[in-house]
């Protein structure tokens with residue numbers, strides 16, 4: 001257990017696979033920088049792997065003051081046991097006050113294992129992180145400069161702010177796509193600290209026999225325009241309207257979980273709390289009621305147009321343009337209008 | 343070769359049923375107003391354990407930590423084919439976060455024989471997916487999370503396919519190991535008449551006590567205790583007494599349980615309020631739509 005520590009660095013676990021840096025740690029670097037600046041401490045990136053020293057520079061360009069680099073043949077493939085051992089060793093040695101992970105499959109596998117060893121608090125799937133204070137109601141004790149770990153809870157119906165002030169480090173995993181990736185600065189300088197892994201065979205209990213990657217066909221995060229359909233679209237066939245409109249706008253197609261559960265479209269297209277978070281210039285929501293879980297993934301879009309037959313649909317509470325009508329009529333009209341104008 | 347599986351199951355409020363009615367004025371959720379269900383992915387974990395038993399023999403033990411009413415998910419497990427069930431219930435477990443929960447569960451699991459420990463990937467009331475990996479660490483065994491299927495099990499080694507988000511891995515590991523199971527792994531079986539007949543009356547000691555009291559409303563303590571003893575003996579014949587343990591039974595160190603064992607605290611809870619933005623009405627007519635598209639082109643929203 002790490003003693004209460006408010007001077008340590010802010011760390012980001014720099015998740016990479018086969019030499020390829022994940023997006024989420026890069027997204028996290030921007031926020032880690034802000035948190036660290038508020039606390040007046042450096043930002044550290046924790047980079048584990050094999051033949052990956054090129055990535056250390058990348059982390060510096062994205063805002064790291066220090067990169068803790070551990071290279072070892074045993075770290076080539078991610079395994080919870082080996083990675084947790086090495087990260088715990090670094091935490092014990094360098095005593096960061098905050099450690100952040102992307103809420104990726106790997107981050108969600110690794111962070112709890114580390115938290116358990118360190119007996120530290122961990123909050124899953126945060127959507128926001130800030131520095132703030134907390135007053136303990138019973139004792140009146142005031143804790144300053146705490147990491148406020150903000151996340152949706154209870155199926156997204158409430159937003160909870162979680163803290164931990166008794167044990168250190170403060171740790172959180174952060175949802176993919178919710179933080180804006182900073183611009184890299186090629187001239188930034190930082191320090192690379194080399195550490196040893198010291199792995200034993202027991203640290204590598206898994207044999208990874210095979211791995212297949214399916215390229216993500218849809219890149220919702222990069223799209224400027226998204227046309228999304230919900231259960232109100234009515235059928236897989238009607239979904240062609242959505243594809244049509246997206247095509248003529250050069251946009252991507254999104255969907256609600258209900259539309260996916262109904263088999264109108266593949267899971268890759270899901271937007272929301274358990275899907276992708278997007279913030280395009282234009283979001284057209286057709287036949288979508290606007291449940292909070294869906295809203296969580298799209299309400300930072302610059303412009304939202306909602307098409308719904310129900311004038312009371314919750315989506316109209318956060319849309320910018322309200323079209324009360326049948327999407328099967330409205331969308332073809334939009335396609336026609338666009339074709340005529342452009 | 344037979345294998346012993348321990349499955350961790352949880353009773354959760356059905357968060358899909360949340361509506362305005364279950365939100366309290368202070369923005370918190372009135373859990374009591376929601377139906378309590380078997381956490382969906384725990385059913386997939388149980389199914390995988392039962393498949394292992396069907397194929398290789400061995401035992402399946404379902405374990406839960408919760409209120410006395412959580413015995414319901416244990417009965418559901420017995421009805422599906424679990425051999426044994428354990429309820430960990432103790433007021434001192436209250437307010438445990440994932441770290442304290444995994445500690446308490448580890449104390450219980452350590453007293454059981456296991457080759458494979460199975461959990462659902464995550465519970466729908468918290469969606470954290472943390473208890474599985476934390477439990478594996480506390481047991482000092484490897485973990486494989488996001489398991490989609492079991493492709494092989496022999497010579498004390500298991501091979502599974504796990505999801506890595508944008509693909510899959512085939513992973514082999516020596517037993518013992520902890521798996522967290524995804525909802526795509528299998529189609530959980532329903533209750534089997536055979537098991538339901540056998541365990542129809544499965545009860546925890548607390549429930550046996552309540553039953554004895556209900557049957558003898560006016561009797562004295564001694565008579566109720568005798569009745570409870572009688573019920574227990576008759577249920578034992580069909581292995582239908584659900585084991586009930588408190589923190590002392592599993593020799594848990596109280597420092598690591600409940601509030602004192604939970605580093606995470608709630609700073610505040612807010613309900614999600616939909617703030618109405620300024621909204622423009624657009625008529626669903628050719629004219630209305632054409633004007634809208636024109637405006638979006640003018641302000642460069644669409645090129």
Ligand SMILES: Cc1cc2nc3c(=O)[nH]c(=O)nc-3n(C[C@H](O)[C@H](O)[C@H](O)COP(=O)(O)OP(=O)(O)OC[C@H]3O[C@@H](n4cnc5c(N)ncnc54)[C@H](O)[C@@H]3O)c2cc1C
Pocket residue numbers: 155156229230231232233255256257258259270271272273274275276286287288289290291292293294297307308309310313325326327328357358
């Ligand atoms: C833990 C949890 C996580 C979740 N995560 C997500 C997530 O990531 N993403 C997500 O999307 N959902 C998620 N959900 C589900 C979410 O709660 C809603 O159920 C879902 O978003 C509803 O989808 P929908 O709007 O398409 O369907 P509905 O709510 O059924 O809405 C359909 C809408 O279409 C309108 N309509 C019907 N016909 C027409 C027509 N011809 N023209 C125009 N409008 C029409 C109706 O008026 C209605 O408003 C989650 C739920 C839970 C509990």
